[in-house]
Amino acid sequence: MTEPGKRIRIAVAGLGIIARAVHLPLLQRRGDLFEIVALADLSPSRVTELGERYGVEPARRYTDATRMVTDGGCDAVLLATSGSHGELAALALRAGLPVLCEKPLAYTLAETARLSELGAGGAGLMVGYMKQYDPAVAEAARLLAELGGAERVHAVEVTVLHAGGDRQLRFANLSPAAGDVPAKEMARLSGVDHQLLDAAVGADPGARTLYQILINSVSHDLSLLRLFTGAPATVEQVATWPLAPDGPAEPSVEISGRLPGGARYGIRWLNLPDYPAYRETVTLHHARGSLELVFPSPYLLNAPTTLTVVDEHGGGERRAAYRSVTEAFEQELVAFHAMVTAGTAPLTGIAEGAADVRTSQQVVRRYGELTGAAIGGEAAS
Structure with a gap:
């Protein structure tokens, strides 16, 4: 947990439609709360394009989301990759990094059980159901x-x-x-x-x-x-x-x-x-x-x-x-910031x-x- 009001250094994995149309523009809009410090996507050209647009230094642009998470240098991660997020979320929680995870959280209950064990260790996880906010x-x-x-x-x-x-x-x-x-x-x-x-x-x-x-x-x-x-x-x-x-x-x-x-x-x-x-x-x-x-x-x-x-x-x-x-997506980001900095429980963990x-x-x-x-x-x- 960081101090309330602190600007969070956030790393974003997955630069598909939801990241490009919603998350990245809103993270930039809420520059009072967030700084985008790392990006990851399977496409090298997309990482380069969005890295330039959002001012992410070349060394923090990844084509491997796993490496982005393990390299650290951030306070939290946003997972917008396709498919199940169970594996990447678990990796982030093991590293002590709070997670904002787009749905689906996971495909299996076995994955969620592993996440529950890791989440009990301290770092929080919010599932991205913006309509709740x-x-x-x-x-x-x-x-x-x-x-x-x-x-x-x-x-x-x-x-x-x-x-x-x-x-x-x-x-x-x-x-x-x-x-x-x-x-x-x-x-x-x-x-x-x-x-x-x-x-x-x-x-x-x-x-x-x-x-x-x-x-x-x-x-x-x-x-x-x-x-x-x-x-x-x-x-x-x-x-x-x-x-x-x-x-x-x-x-x-x-x-x-x-x-x-x-x-x-x-x-x-x-x-x-x-x-x-x-x-x-x-x-x-x-x-x-x-x-x-x-x-x-x-x-x-x-x-x-x-x-x-x-x-x-x-x-x-x-x-x-x-x-x-x-x-609603912006309110979700504000709630995530409160989770990271003040320990406020998310509506969906x-x-x-x-x-x-x-x-x-x-x-x-x-x-x-x-x-x-x-x-x-x-x-x-």
Whole structure:
């Protein structure tokens, strides 16, 4: 732990879309809290380009994230690499470095168990669920507490209209995919991912695709359920379906079940590549009204999330809207700074991240029970 208010020297591993569109610009914006001192990516040209842009000295530009972490010279690390973050996060925690880890935290519960052992040693870890830090979400949580808390919730409905990445990122003007990533290293990492997926859910292609949708995207909605009501108590219905025979490779997903207090939840993640824009709606219904959150594209910085409060007033229905342009990703960085400098607990640490992995495996197991798909690995038990 460093002194409160200190500027943190941060190293960033993985320079893909989320780092280029969100994390690096915001770390630069919050130069009062962070200094970017090291970068790592498999692409030499991307490391060079972004190293120049963000003033990282050539000696601290890496094509090996492992070496970046072991070389030290930083106060904390941000992991935005693809695939599981279990191995790199463990390496950082062993080195005593606090971690801000993009989801998924890990593919397997075995990885999260190792992280829990290391995390008990002192260095903290925050999983990057920025929606938990959205001002509109915080306001919804406050209003729910005023109503009496989670036990007042009757049902939670979630709908994600998942537009294609090109439609979510038109505004960002990002450089095209790097063409200088070593094929041998890509093959090695792909092999690691395959082994971890086998260990998590087995070899069934449908189960593996479903699991990756869950841990890479639906996990945001699981994090909001945990914040408002607690993690799902049961997974009862799971369905996947294609848009059309020649539709996208990833299906749409529907999940439903019971929440800890007896309320019901339903999540519909609709893969719509040609939909005009990303949109996510999370609605909490209670006996006297509703709290409805509408999220825009996560890459569109400072676009407001809208909270609509529905209740009764004067014998009729009242609708009041709350909006804030305070960026959720920026609030997440502020919270990470507080974790590193003051020991403030994150909203999602290792235990909570493991809970989302566990729920995702429960969804896959139920998928197998309903479809006859052969589920293996941890999900089978």
